[in-house]
Amino acid sequence: MELSGQAVPVADPRLETAGFYKTSGLKVTKDAEGEPPAGPPVLCVPPDLPTYRARGHRRLDVRTYDTNCTTCIWGCRMPVEMIIDHWNPSQKKYRFETFCYGPKSCALYRPGPARKVPGRKGMSYTEENWVDEDATSHRGPND
Ligand code: SF4
Structure with missing residues (x-):
């Protein structure tokens, strides 16, 4: 359309x-x-928000998102909130990150580099792959 x-x-x-x-x-x-092509990218009508939340997401490489995923119902670029100091949770920062809610078997998927989250006193936390594996562990490769 x-x-x-x-x-x-x-x-x-x-x-x-x-x-x-x-x-x-x-x-x-x-x-x-x-009918829209089968994809990927998946071009049909997106599901409701509870469906996205239930699926869970994986980090998505920014360049892959810009090149292949902006039209896909499973790709998104959204603001994230980072709590910099857990002893002082009011200290927050925000930035945009890109995510994929789609099937883990998607041939276009690239995770990109591990994300670093700033922490207190100049420290940083690296979000390892297990975070994404855990968020999507309830889904099979083609779900
Ligand atoms: S990587 Fe994810 S967002 Fe991109 S085309 Fe595949 S399923 Fe869609």
Whole structure:
């Protein structure tokens, strides 16, 4: 499906929940025909949020996301909150990270480098692979 319309990008995406505002004049210029290709990327209608939460996610390489996954229902780029000092949980930082909620067997999937999370007094914590394995351990390779 192809659409046309007008919208204004938000001034600072770090401070907004949406990417655009003041959207108007939306028109379908080319309707979808037949079934979408099987993928990946998976192009069908996305499921509801509880389904995403139940599936769990794995980290996704930023370049892979930009190249292959922006149209996939299982790819996402979202803000994450980092608690810098667990003795002082009000000390937080935010950044964007990319994730895949899709089947573990996807041939396009690349995890990218392990993520480092800043910690107290200049220390940092590396998020090892077991974090993603644990989050998706209830799913088989093709689920
Ligand atoms: S890696 Fe994940 S987000 Fe990207 S195409 Fe495969 S299933 Fe979709």
